[in-house]
Amino acid sequence: MDSRYILEKPLTGPRVGAADFSCRSGRTVLHTAEKSGPVPYKHAMDGGAAAARSDKVSPKRNGVSPGVRILQDVEKNGLGDHRDTGYTGILKRASPTHCPGINRQLPCGFMHLDIRNPGKQADLVNSFRATQGLNAPLTEKQPLPSTHIPVPRNRNPSGHADKEVMAATVLTSLSTSPLVLYPSSAPTVPEPASRGWKEVLSASYSSSTSGNWSWDASDQSVPSTPSPPLSNDTNKNFLLSSQGDDVNEDVTESPHFMFEDPIPRKRKNSMKVMFKCLWKNCEKVLSTSSGIQRHVRTVHLGRNSDSDYSDGEEDFYYSEIEVNMDSLSEGLSSLTPTSPTTAAPPPVFPPPLADVPHSEHISVSASQSHAPTLLSQSAPSTLCHIRTDHAYQATAPVSIPVGPELAGLGNGNGTGPGTGPGPGNAISVSWQSPHVIFKGAPGPVTHVRTVSIGEKRQPASNTHATVNKNHALITPAAKSAPGTRKPRGEAKKCRKVYGMEKRDMWCTACRWKKACQRFTD
DNA sequence: CGTGCCGGGAG
DNA sequence: CTCCCGGCACG
Structure with a gap:
């Protein structure tokens, strides 16, 4: 505790x-x-x-x-x-x-x-x-x-x-x-x-x-x-x-949830922590611990604000709350057609905030509202690593591939770590902690996707045989059975993601030249 | 042409 | 099975 x-x-x-x-x-x-x-x-x-x-x-x-x-x-x-x-x-x-x-x-x-x-x-x-x-x-x-x-x-x-x-x-x-x-x-x-x-x-x-x-x-x-x-x-x-710098490539996030994926990797810190004053009727929320400490010390403990001295007592009067400021995704995000991805550096925090160190007051909701645009498009894929063991959905041209994931099998309330492989999951999880304040914010972030996935799959779907009057009967023979090949996933597969060099990081399927199991569509 | 992955083969 | 890979289809 x-x-x-x-x-x-x-x-x-x-x-x-x-x-x-x-x-x-x-x-x-x-x-x-x-x-x-x-x-x-x-x-x-x-x-x-x-x-x-x-x-x-x-x-x-x-x-x-x-x-x-x-x-x-x-x-x-x-x-x-x-x-x-x-x-x-x-x-x-x-x-x-x-x-x-x-x-x-x-x-x-x-x-x-x-x-x-x-x-x-x-x-x-x-x-x-x-x-x-x-x-x-x-x-x-x-x-x-x-x-x-x-x-x-x-x-x-x-x-x-x-x-x-x-x-x-x-x-x-x-x-x-x-x-x-x-x-x-x-x-x-x-x-x-x-x-x-x-x-x-x-x-x-x-x-x-x-x-x-x-x-x-x-x-x-x-x-x-x-x-x-x-x-x-x-x-x-x-x-x-x-190192602090060099990290700007926040883009690469891969909510690979530890369990399940043997090769977990990439992770980004999408959480922001705020410090909330617990003093009765004081809902002050600051972005820094020192800030909150000072606040407590001066405002509630009545100590001299100038004094840097801190006996640590302030610690008892504030608590941290976690806020998910999330952001981009990485290649995996290919899930979403619109995945903003790679290029843009994760503007997790809107400029304004960054510029207001003095007024440590932070309004998360505000920051959130900025992000949404971005988030709404990428967040889903971002947070969720597509990979799941039910990855086979790919095979099912069905419409709601997201289902299982969102359903959040193990969406163990913030069971944190490995909880959800699913898109929805990651998101919801992150938002669980911020119980108190920051309501509303999560909303926008949470839904979002669903659509994207469906779309992407469609194009290639095996509708050809059926209709297609144009060439009609012509080439049916060309391809052997109607079995036909799979549409070919859009997502980046291990090969692409890791490259030949890191072949050992590929999922086995990829290594064997089989359908990728890690990044399914 | 690179890539995904089917189909098939060796151990 | 697991591990490979030829080779085709797709983009």
Whole structure:
């Protein structure tokens, strides 16, 4: 419940010892690096967590849990150096060693582990904060993409309390911040981008073998997520994303829901976290924790506003709420004819917002209203990874292919992580958390699609044989049986998505030159 | 011509 | 079965 607090408490100072730092949030844990050898950090495995995780994960495929799959893949690719990965194949990483480096770079940066716990808003929030932390400093140096909430400067100087917390979280979440994960579009990792980080890393600890990095793949699957198949890629991505810039390609989102898809990848942080004052009759909502803290401190606690001092009490008077500001999709979005996709950078946050750091007040509804246009077209495909195991709908020329997905088989109320593979799902899920405020907003976002899918399928449908007077009888013979070939999906198939190079990331079907199962139509 | 995937074949 | 791949059809 109060994971946030717990998480923060143990920390005492921006400087975290490399040796004995452990922080807990939810079920995830960090551990110390005690292993000698090339890998300066240790992968953590939390038995409980692992177990829980696998529950969520649908062991469908061959009865092998994704985690395992991941392992396998890793091995396949010769990247299997992660000896200390749990049997689940979950790679968790906590590297105190890196922290220093990271801290150096991102004073406020921090991330957070285990965001997946459904309903754990606190966790989510934390992760978000992390994100903010990461971005904030960076922002000052380089223009940022669009997906972040401007963080007030006062944050930096705000000192101790904040710093501590952040430092802590940084350590913790090195691997799971949604934002971070999101870009884990393994396949699409831009080389150059990752390079930057590599360098940074090598600086912090002389080891050029980025391959040794490993994260808890499954853990990454935050509220709705996937995890990269190859730890290697993941790492890169993570790094990449944490860098703050270079991430502007938010486009690649792939709500691959962790379970089910053996090759989870790509994920984007579509959640925004707002901080709401819980003080009676005070509905103040701010976009930054520091903001809300200040608010509480000054307005409700009657403390001196100038004072940066914070004893953390404010924490009790505000809570985070999550808002799904979502956005674009990636290639998969091909589902929708109109998929805006790739090109446009995700204007998640409307400019106005970004420009109003001072008035930290944020009206989500407003921002939402901007996005809709975009969302309405792409959102569906965006959020939902088309892939499902009922992917075979493709075969059914029926009209409402969406049905099953929307129906939301496992639409487990925000059961977060792997919940829904379906389009509708992803969306609804994300919107569940923001219970309080921001009503209405979800509406527009939610429906949207349905139509698109139907359309796309039509064109090719096998109506030919029937009517078609024109050439009429002519060529029936040409094609063997009426069986005819499938229309040919419009969606990008593994091959296209990943390219020949990453063939091992393709779904098996694709590999065998069979009908793609991952990206069905 | 690249791509999706059927049909078929080897292990 | 799983894993491949020739080769055709589609765009």
